[in-house]
Amino acid sequence: MSLINSSPEWVLTTKADAFLNWTRKSSVWWMLFGLACCAIELMQTQGPRADVDRFGAAPRASPRQSDLMVVAGTLTMKMALRTKVLYEQMPEPRYAIAMGACASCGGLFQLAYSVCDGVDKVIPVDVYVPGCPPRPEALTEGILKLQEKMMAENWLVRRKVEPATATA
Amino acid sequence: MDTAAIHERLKGRFGERVGDVDLAAKDPYVVVDAAAIRDVCQWLRDDPEQRFDSLSCLSGVDYKDAGHIEVVYHLYSYSQRQLTVLKVRVPRDTPSVPSVEAVWKAADWHEREIYDLLGVDFTGHPDLRRLLLPEDWVGHPLRKDYVEPEEYHGISTRRESLLR
Numbered sequence: 001m002s003l004i005n006s007s008p009e010w011v012l013t014t015k016a017d018a019f020l021n022w023t024r025k026s027s028v029w030w031m032l033f034g035l036a037c038c039a040i041e042l043m044q045t046q047g048p049r050a051d052v053d054r055f056g057a058a059p060r061a062s063p064r065q066s067d068l069m070v071v072a073g074t075l076t077m078k079m080a081l082r083t084k085v086l087y088e089q090m091p092e093p094r095y096a097i098a099m100g101a102c103a104s105c106g107g108l109f110q111l112a113y114s115v116c117d118g119v120d121k122v123i124p125v126d127v128y129v130p131g132c133p134p135r136p137e138a139l140t141e142g143i144l145k146l147q148e149k150m151m152a153e154n155w156l157v158r159r160k161v162e163p164a165t166a167t168a
Numbered sequence: 169m170d171t172a173a174i175h176e177r178l179k180g181r182f183g184e185r186v187g188d189v190d191l192a193a194k195d196p197y198v199v200v201d202a203a204a205i206r207d208v209c210q211w212l213r214d215d216p217e218q219r220f221d222s223l224s225c226l227s228g229v230d231y232k233d234a235g236h237i238e239v240v241y242h243l244y245s246y247s248q249r250q251l252t253v254l255k256v257r258v259p260r261d262t263p264s265v266p267s268v269e270a271v272w273k274a275a276d277w278h279e280r281e282i283y284d285l286l287g288v289d290f291t292g293h294p295d296l297r298r299l300l301l302p303e304d305w306v307g308h309p310l311r312k313d314y315v316e317p318e319e320y321h322g323i324s325t326r327r328e329s330l331l332r
Contacts, residue, residue, distance in 0.1 A: 077302065077320045077321075077323065077325075078301065078302045080320075080323055081302075081321055113309045113314070113316045113325075114300075114301060114309070116323055117325070121323050121324065122323060
């Protein structure tokens with residue numbers, strides 16, 4: 001008789017990776033951070049109708065407490081440098097969603113001199129949500145896609161570390 | 169009092185320092201010498217028959233082919249219920265206009281914006297910094313001959329555009 005079969009029924013068994021990923025994907029706290037009109041839809045997404053809180057996603061006021069950065073809106077060159085600083089302040093593992101056409105590729109304003117054509121020029125992006133602006137349903141889908149990505153990660157596998165090369 | 173009458177009075181007060189008037193334009197305007205614009209504005213604000221107590225808009229236009237930059241003052245008087253427009257023309261290579269920030273506080277950020285985007289130097293402005301663009305930005309983008317730089321702090325401004 002194996003250990004699993006002898007356990008009472010309220011004991012659940014799982015893999016360590018799956019458990020860690022499940023805890024992390026169930027508390028996707030995003031940074032409260034809006035750049036333009038997409039931020040209005042972002043607020044709707046956290047509101048009672050779309051209610052992404054049921055997936056564990058909630059806004060946080062500080063990058064130091066956040067797991068996810070939703071870049072919602074047109075990214076100007078001036079803001080691009082600040083966005084990079086904010087992203088670097090977030091503790092790892094961290095994720096980024098490019099919400100809307102502007103954050104994905106510059107959108108309507110991509111020919112403007114002051115607009116950064118996509119946030120992926122500054123920080124790595126995990127999920128792109130198209131739309132102008134995307135509806136709350138679309139952003140919810142984006143968060144679910146990100147959770148799928150989180151569930152597929154392996155943290156306990158020993159990763160091959162390249163030896164650091166000495167620099168002069 | 170319409171712009172023609174205002175022009176008449178300005179001519180009487182400032183003489184040669186006030187230029188022509190264009191009454192056919194949609195917003196009739198008076199052209200004023202750059203050096204006189206501060207005195208003209210002060211007088212228009214304080215004179216009991218004008219009382220232009222509000223600077224509705226202050227904007228700049230680049231006329232590259234004509235070789236000058238135009239600074240446009242839209243004035244409104246709430247007490248007299250009248251509207252007029254002043255224009256100042258300065259050369260593109262040395263654009264310098266006296267600041268009217270001391271006359272209307274509203275001119276502060278307007279002048280900073282024109283300095284930011286067109287590079288007009290408003291002499292006597294207490295805090296002439298860029299308003300919208302980052303402080304280390306090179307050039308003034310609303311100039312007709314502005315060339316977009318290749319990159320800004322390592323961020324490339326080039327992307328294969330779907331629109332082009």
